[in-house]
Amino acid sequence: MTSVITVVKEFGKQVDDFLFGMLGLGVSDEFLEIVRHQVAAGGKRLRPALTILSCEAVGGESMSAIPAAAAIELVHNYTLIFDDIIDRSDLRRGSPTVRAKYGDVMAILAGMHYREAIFEATRRSHKSRRIENVLSVALRRIIEGERLDVLFEQAGRESEYVRKIMRKSVSEKDYFEMVGAKTAVLFEAACKVGGIVGNGTPSQVDALSKFGWNCGVAFQIRDDILDIVGDTGELGKEAGKDIREHKLGNLALLYSFEELPDKDKEKLTVILRSPHVSGSNVGEGIEIILSTNAVERAYNKSKSFVETAKSSIHQIPSSEAKRMLLSLADFIAERKF
Amino acid sequence: MTSVITVVKEFGKQVDDFLFGMLGLGVSDEFLEIVRHQVAAGGKRLRPALTILSCEAVGGESMSAIPAAAAIELVHNYTLIFDDIIDRSDLRRGSPTVRAKYGDVMAILAGMHYREAIFEATRRSHKSRRIENVLSVALRRIIEGERLDVLFEQAGRESEYVRKIMRKSVSEKDYFEMVGAKTAVLFEAACKVGGIVGNGTPSQVDALSKFGWNCGVAFQIRDDILDIVGDTGELGKEAGKDIREHKLGNLALLYSFEELPDKDKEKLTVILRSPHVSGSNVGEGIEIILSTNAVERAYNKSKSFVETAKSSIHQIPSSEAKRMLLSLADFIAERKF
Numbered sequence: 001m002t003s004v005i006t007v008v009k010e011f012g013k014q015v016d017d018f019l020f021g022m023l024g025l026g027v028s029d030e031f032l033e034i035v036r037h038q039v040a041a042g043g044k045r046l047r048p049a050l051t052i053l054s055c056e057a058v059g060g061e062s063m064s065a066i067p068a069a070a071a072i073e074l075v076h077n078y079t080l081i082f083d084d085i086i087d088r089s090d091l092r093r094g095s096p097t098v099r100a101k102y103g104d105v106m107a108i109l110a111g112m113h114y115r116e117a118i119f120e121a122t123r124r125s126h127k128s129r130r131i132e133n134v135l136s137v138a139l140r141r142i143i144e145g146e147r148l149d150v151l152f153e154q155a156g157r158e159s160e161y162v163r164k165i166m167r168k169s170v171s172e173k174d175y176f177e178m179v180g181a182k183t184a185v186l187f188e189a190a191c192k193v194g195g196i197v198g199n200g201t202p203s204q205v206d207a208l209s210k211f212g213w214n215c216g217v218a219f220q221i222r223d224d225i226l227d228i229v230g231d232t233g234e235l236g237k238e239a240g241k242d243i244r245e246h247k248l249g250n251l252a253l254l255y256s257f258e259e260l261p262d263k264d265k266e267k268l269t270v271i272l273r274s275p276h277v278s279g280s281n282v283g284e285g286i287e288i289i290l291s292t293n294a295v296e297r298a299y300n301k302s303k304s305f306v307e308t309a310k311s312s313i314h315q316i317p318s319s320e321a322k323r324m325l326l327s328l329a330d331f332i333a334e335r336k337f
Numbered sequence: 338m339t340s341v342i343t344v345v346k347e348f349g350k351q352v353d354d355f356l357f358g359m360l361g362l363g364v365s366d367e368f369l370e371i372v373r374h375q376v377a378a379g380g381k382r383l384r385p386a387l388t389i390l391s392c393e394a395v396g397g398e399s400m401s402a403i404p405a406a407a408a409i410e411l412v413h414n415y416t417l418i419f420d421d422i423i424d425r426s427d428l429r430r431g432s433p434t435v436r437a438k439y440g441d442v443m444a445i446l447a448g449m450h451y452r453e454a455i456f457e458a459t460r461r462s463h464k465s466r467r468i469e470n471v472l473s474v475a476l477r478r479i480i481e482g483e484r485l486d487v488l489f490e491q492a493g494r495e496s497e498y499v500r501k502i503m504r505k506s507v508s509e510k511d512y513f514e515m516v517g518a519k520t521a522v523l524f525e526a527a528c529k530v531g532g533i534v535g536n537g538t539p540s541q542v543d544a545l546s547k548f549g550w551n552c553g554v555a556f557q558i559r560d561d562i563l564d565i566v567g568d569t570g571e572l573g574k575e576a577g578k579d580i581r582e583h584k585l586g587n588l589a590l591l592y593s594f595e596e597l598p599d600k601d602k603e604k605l606t607v608i609l610r611s612p613h614v615s616g617s618n619v620g621e622g623i624e625i626i627l628s629t630n631a632v633e634r635a636y637n638k639s640k641s642f643v644e645t646a647k648s649s650i651h652q653i654p655s656s657e658a659k660r661m662l663l664s665l666a667d668f669i670a671e672r673k674f
Contacts, residue, residue, distance in 0.1 A: 113477060144363075
């Protein structure tokens with residue numbers, strides 16, 4: 001029995017070949033180096049695998065899903081390039097970010113170029129008009145999710161406007177609104193476009209969309225947990241980054257607030273709101289969170305999203321692809337990186 | 338005889354109605370304010386007028402060009418939002434830039450949203466697939482032009498990468514390569530999509546494309562001249578901005594170098610390369626440039642592009658729309674703002 005991670009990697013290679021081709025269109029040699037860096041630096045290629053498996057699960061050929069899968073991975077990397085500028089991140093996937101290596105200006109231009117590579121990938125896809133539309137709708141939601149993520153930060157933004165409208169508190173409902181848009185929408189789109197290019201029935205496409213969306217929420221919760229309990233080496237990015245970036249939009253963190261005694265609640269709030277969060281502040285913040293059951297509760301929550309995801313596709317007939325989708329869903333909530 | 342500027346303004350209103358509709362799709366109320374600011378703050382709406390007039394000049398209905406014209410104006414504003422971030426500009430069209438009013442982060446997100454509004458406008462256009470493709474190809478060229486513009490700067494960039502590959506000198510050929518991409522490509526696209534939605538013949542579309550491209554180069558040269566001789570009040574942006582931003586990519590400036598005695602050449606270079614260019618530095622730089630015939634030579638050059646533009650469309654049959662196109666070309670090289 002082939003492990004799902006092996007399959008994801010194999011699909012990743014096929015997608016990469018196509019994707020690098022799209023990135024290379026209409027670009028000077030000098031700029032190509034920058035443009036390639038973002039995807040060459042790594043990534044798990046989970047989302048394109050979801051696209052290809054979704055296509056196969058409704059009876060489509062994996063090859064016919066490659067352009068759409070590449071478009072999905074390009075959307076992901078497009079948003080990452082800009083996220084890293086917004087969050088001033090220097091490290092991702094164990095490599096310097098585009099902005100860290102080439103500066104914010106070149107990163108902005110590279111990001112803009114990615115959007116055109118997305119167009120080139122989609123227009124080569126089966127049912128391209130529909131795919132294009134799904135991705136554009138998803139992108140607007142991702143932008144909104146990113147906006148909320150920034151507004152959920154408790155300090156660190158110079159803009160007077162942002163400081164004026166930033167959220168002083170974040171409810172569980174607010175959190176799910178934000179991650180639903182920021183992360184889950186792209187997982188949803190990944191599965192949806194797979195179902196579309198595989199000529200799935202409308203109800204199959206809906207089922208796959210639900211599967212993807214729920215996997216996406218679980219993925220983000222896992223990300224939140226890893227940010228608190230993971231180590232930098234394995235993660236390929238800094239642990240405790242959310243605390244350092246003043247982010248209240250982390251489910252483990254939000255859950256800890258429900259349990260903490262007032263004294264610790266205040267301590268954690270002070271850390272999140274201090275203009276510069278030091279390494280020892282981050283350590284202290286993590287310790288406070290780990291003194292509660294928040295991480296376990298977040299884990300259980302993510303598992304419930306995985307279960308919802310899996311049951312969403314019960315009507316899809318059994319196949320090797322469906323089995324892979326189900327085990328990918330399990331992987332998402334258990335992954336260590 | 339209606340003046341061409343009156344016509345441009347009337348078209349502008351029709352285009353704006355459509356364009357604001359596209360910007361409002363899939364956006365929260367809070368974010369809508371930011372998204373609207375860029376276009377609400379003004380602009381001449383020259384490019385959409387070129388689209389509509391090009392459509393009419395080949396026998397099309399002006400109404401059928403509105404979505405494509407709106408897409409063109411959105412592309413323009415999409416690139417301006419990011420340009421202002423890249424150049425750290427605070428003033429445009431007499432109003433604060435998006436980044437100045439809402440901060441760089443919100444400006445980045447607004448910029449990304451604009452790209453999706455472009456998609457929404459194009460997909461509502463006649464011959465949408467072709468229009469979409471023309472715009473995406475144009476965008477990649479604009480990104481490359483902007484990249485070169487940055488590399489032609491003589492100081493002011495913190496990125497080690499940019500400092501390493503920046504151009505120490507810029508030839509007239511380099512200048513036209515940069516400007517051809519940064520500015521002329523969008524004027525070319527504006528006329529081209531007008532010809533396409535108006536069902537022009539291939540040779541008419543080619544003629545209009547050439548017309549647009551040459552108008553675009555003339556427009557940029559005029560921009561360069563106004564930057565040296567204009568005043569801030571009339572321009573709606575800071576005069577001498579190119580000098581302040583260390584830009585060697587200004588034709589009047591480049592031409593002055595050909596005439597200046599070594600002493601002044603060196604003085605101007607020192608100003609452009611100083612980490613912070615003061616107001617009096619800018620004044621001194623302008624004075625040095627004005628001591629030569631550079632502005633006049635640049636003006637003559639722009640006039641020659643206008644003439645080439647006009648003669649490119651000799652095969653297009655006479656009409657009121659063609660007459661407007663020709664007088665728009667004249668306006669471009671003479672405008673005061």
